Amino acid sequence: MPKMVLMQGDEAAALGAIRAGCRFYAGYPITPASEIAEVMSRELPKVGGVFIQMEDEIASAAAIIGASLAGVKSMTATSGPGFSLMQEAIGYAVMTETPTVFVNVMRGGPSTGLPTKPSQGDIMQARWGTHGDHAIIALYPSSVQEIYKYIITAFNLAEKYRTPVVFLMDETLGHMRENFIMPSEREVFIYNRLREEQIKEEEVFLPYETEEYAEPTPQPLVEMGKARFHVSGLIHDEAGFPMANPDIADRLVRRLVEKIRLHADEISIYDEYMTEDAEVLIIAYGITARSAMRAVKIARNDRIKVGLFRPITIWPVPRTRLKELLSRVNSVIIAEMNLGQYAHEVLSLTKNDVRVKLVNKVNGELITPQEILDAVTELQSGIVGYY
Amino acid sequence: MPVNYIDMARTFKSNAEQVGIVQGHRLCPGCGAPIIAKFTLMTAKKLGFEPVVGLATGCLEVSTTIYPYTAWTVPYIHNAFENVAATMSGVETAAKSLKKFGEIPEDRKFAFIAFAGDGGTYDIGLQSLSGMVERGHKVLYVLYDNEGYMNTGNQRSGGTPTGSNTTTAPVGKVIPGKVQIKKSIVDIIGAHEGVYAATASISDPADFFAKVEKALNFDGPSFIAALSPCTRFWRIPDSATNSVSKLAVETKYWPLYEIDRGVYRVTRKPRQFKPLIEFLKAQGRFKPLLSRPDADEIVNKLQEYVDKRWERLLALEEATKDKYLR
Numbered sequence: 001m002p003k004m005v006l007m008q009g010d011e012a013a014a015l016g017a018i019r020a021g022c023r024f025y026a027g028y029p030i031t032p033a034s035e036i037a038e039v040m041s042r043e044l045p046k047v048g049g050v051f052i053q054m055e056d057e058i059a060s061a062a063a064i065i066g067a068s069l070a071g072v073k074s075m076t077a078t079s080g081p082g083f084s085l086m087q088e089a090i091g092y093a094v095m096t097e098t099p100t101v102f103v104n105v106m107r108g109g110p111s112t113g114l115p116t117k118p119s120q121g122d123i124m125q126a127r128w129g130t131h132g133d134h135a136i137i138a139l140y141p142s143s144v145q146e147i148y149k150y151i152i153t154a155f156n157l158a159e160k161y162r163t164p165v166v167f168l169m170d171e172t173l174g175h176m177r178e179n180f181i182m183p184s185e186r187e188v189f190i191y192n193r194l195r196e197e198q199i200k201e202e203e204v205f206l207p208y209e210t211e212e213y214a215e216p217t218p219q220p221l222v223e224m225g226k227a228r229f230h231v232s233g234l235i236h237d238e239a240g241f242p243m244a245n246p247d248i249a250d251r252l253v254r255r256l257v258e259k260i261r262l263h264a265d266e267i268s269i270y271d272e273y274m275t276e277d278a279e280v281l282i283i284a285y286g287i288t289a290r291s292a293m294r295a296v297k298i299a300r301n302d303r304i305k306v307g308l309f310r311p312i313t314i315w316p317v318p319r320t321r322l323k324e325l326l327s328r329v330n331s332v333i334i335a336e337m338n339l340g341q342y343a344h345e346v347l348s349l350t351k352n353d354v355r356v357k358l359v360n361k362v363n364g365e366l367i368t369p370q371e372i373l374d375a376v377t378e379l380q381s382g383i384v385g386y387y
Numbered sequence: 388m389p390v391n392y393i394d395m396a397r398t399f400k401s402n403a404e405q406v407g408i409v410q411g412h413r414l415c416p417g418c419g420a421p422i423i424a425k426f427t428l429m430t431a432k433k434l435g436f437e438p439v440v441g442l443a444t445g446c447l448e449v450s451t452t453i454y455p456y457t458a459w460t461v462p463y464i465h466n467a468f469e470n471v472a473a474t475m476s477g478v479e480t481a482a483k484s485l486k487k488f489g490e491i492p493e494d495r496k497f498a499f500i501a502f503a504g505d506g507g508t509y510d511i512g513l514q515s516l517s518g519m520v521e522r523g524h525k526v527l528y529v530l531y532d533n534e535g536y537m538n539t540g541n542q543r544s545g546g547t548p549t550g551s552n553t554t555t556a557p558v559g560k561v562i563p564g565k566v567q568i569k570k571s572i573v574d575i576i577g578a579h580e581g582v583y584a585a586t587a588s589i590s591d592p593a594d595f596f597a598k599v600e601k602a603l604n605f606d607g608p609s610f611i612a613a614l615s616p617c618t619r620f621w622r623i624p625d626s627a628t629n630s631v632s633k634l635a636v637e638t639k640y641w642p643l644y645e646i647d648r649g650v651y652r653v654t655r656k657p658r659q660f661k662p663l664i665e666f667l668k669a670q671g672r673f674k675p676l677l678s679r680p681d682a683d684e685i686v687n688k689l690q691e692y693v694d695k696r697w698e699r700l701l702a703l704e705e706a707t708k709d710k711y712l713r
Contacts, residue, residue, distance in 0.1 A: 031539050055509075
């Protein structure tokens with residue numbers, strides 16, 4: 001029987017990352033993500049990794065991109081204000097197709113906001129924080145056990161799709177301690193980076209060459225010193241050299257978006273509870289999903305047919321499955337600790353005859369099961385109109 | 388008229404109006420930061436200035452402004468961690484412009500003062516500070532240097548001394564805590580043109596007041612780095628704030644000097660110095676370092692460093708005498 005231990009969310013993020021093969025961490029202190037850096041500073045040197053504390057979040061984000069290009073799996077962690085500063089670098093990682101993991105332990109915003117309180121206010125920032133057309137992968141677990149599990153997934157997706165992955169958490173998940181069982185070797189899959197053999201002098205290395213349109217992995221990344229690798233945030237050709245040719249620009253931007261969009265079903269991870277016969281569908285993620293789970297159990301006791309859909313990949317949205325579920329229910333509740341950011345996505349998939357109720361909270365407190373139950377009751381009594 | 392120190396001592400104990408930052412804040416007992424803020428603001432008030440303060444994110448900011456209370460009796464702005472110097476640049480420029488257009492009477496004497504910790508100064512705020520100094524905004528920037536990110540729980544900063552135990556540079560069996568040397572921030576700022584930069588210590592109020600006075604009367608940007616003991620993470624008793632500050636000066640750890648338009652002047656030259664180990668031994672944050680087998684070697688190196696730095700300061704003072712730039 002594997003041993004059960006008490007673990008903090010931030011700690012699980014750090015240890016999971018190391019398990020995934022992360023050997024470089026650059027970060028900057030910020031509540032509620034500082035503990036991730038603290039664990040990394042202690043644990044990374046033990047496995048031959050490097051921890052650097054940088055002068056700010058701009059530098060942290062840039063450093064992990066540099067390290068990843070040099071050949072090492074890399075990560076940084078921050079919270080709202082720091083995540084804002086990292087946006088330029090996230091766009092650069094998208095453009096240069098650099099596998100990186102950006103952890104954002106969400107706290108109340110905007111600005112300095114509520115540093116010690118949980119929030120889910122950065123859902124849209126994770127998607128659209130950096131400028132220009134792009135696609136992004138963002139994961140959001142609901143427990144300490146899942147943080148460990150899915151941060152490994154985050155690294156795998158980053159490597160496979162050669163893209164930055166945003167790993168969302170919230171202050172409660174980050175600071176909460178709960179039971180944790182260390183997964184065995186068999187339970188963990190690690191995607192290792194494809195490595196290029198030494199490139200011959202006369203051979204041209206094309207790091208951005210793709211065999212077919214939206215092939216997720218273009219060329220394998222090369223390790224330092226094995227080829228001349230030209231990296232630029234400018235629109236570039238297959239060799240990485242800047243080009244202002246309209247055809248090349250069009251092809252590159254579309255490919256960056258399509259490589260995620262076309263594989264959305266493959267990337268999508270979600271969880272469902274009692275959705276088979278549900279008439280009311282609750283959609284919640286992160287820490288809020290745990291209140292929603294409780295609400296479903298209570299409602300089921302009262303014989304109300306309620307089900308829970310919990311997206312774990314916030315981006316891309318698990319559209320196929322979500323659409324299917326939304327076509328079967330008569331009403332939907334979207335509970336989130338923001339003023340309806342994920343609801344936008346759900347509403348775009350909802351038909352007109354489905355009644356919608358939003359449960360939102362931005363005061364730094366968690367959404368309680370009762371608040372979700374109240375929404376169920378309201379929908380049942382029919383006093384809520386169509387959205 | 389120079390400030391009268393006996394007067395100042397009376398003010399320190401007296402009313403809020405004369406001090407600018409008042410009791411009731413939630414900084415730890417023995418914290419150096421509010422003393423530094425008080426020293427600065429009361430000097431400004433004594434000199435007839437109306438202080439306008441800006442704060443970078445940090446202990447001083449979060450602990451003095453917990454809703455619905457504030458400890459500040461002067462106009463106050465907090466923006467973010469990295470930009471207090473830029474924010475105050477805007478405030479100062481706007482005041483100048485409003486004076487020009489007659490919206491504010493010409494004779495009003497403002498003292499624009501920015502307070503920031505070492506994280507917001509040595510690291511994330513350095514770009515904004517350098518910009519403020521280079522553009523020549525008449526702002527006094529006061530650094531309360533508690534040598535770490537104490538607000539988020541003792542992470543290392545560019546101002547953390549070598550060998551100090553922090554959560555992101557812990558002293559272990561292999562790595563002896565922070566291995567890099569603390570940035571010489573006053574020299575960095577002093578290397579800009581047309582700036583007054585100085586170190587100060589709360590253990591020497593007379594020197595502190597004189598420097599604030601000089602800074603506020605200086606025609607251009609000014610910078611004061613004040614050592615700010617953190618009882619919590621320096622692991623010192625609440626009552627040791629002053630004695631540890633004093634030891635820092637007496638062991639050459641925190642030499643008191645100023646750079647006025649390129650001219651160095653050492654403002655306090657103790658006749659006798661104490662060995663650096665006394666400063667280190669007085670604080671729990673160096674305990675893990677001092678219990679390592681190679682502690683003597685590391686301490687000797689640090690002693691050598693502070694000795695050399697002192698010699699260098701004296702040489703700079705000699706070399707730059709009366710050679711003002713600009």
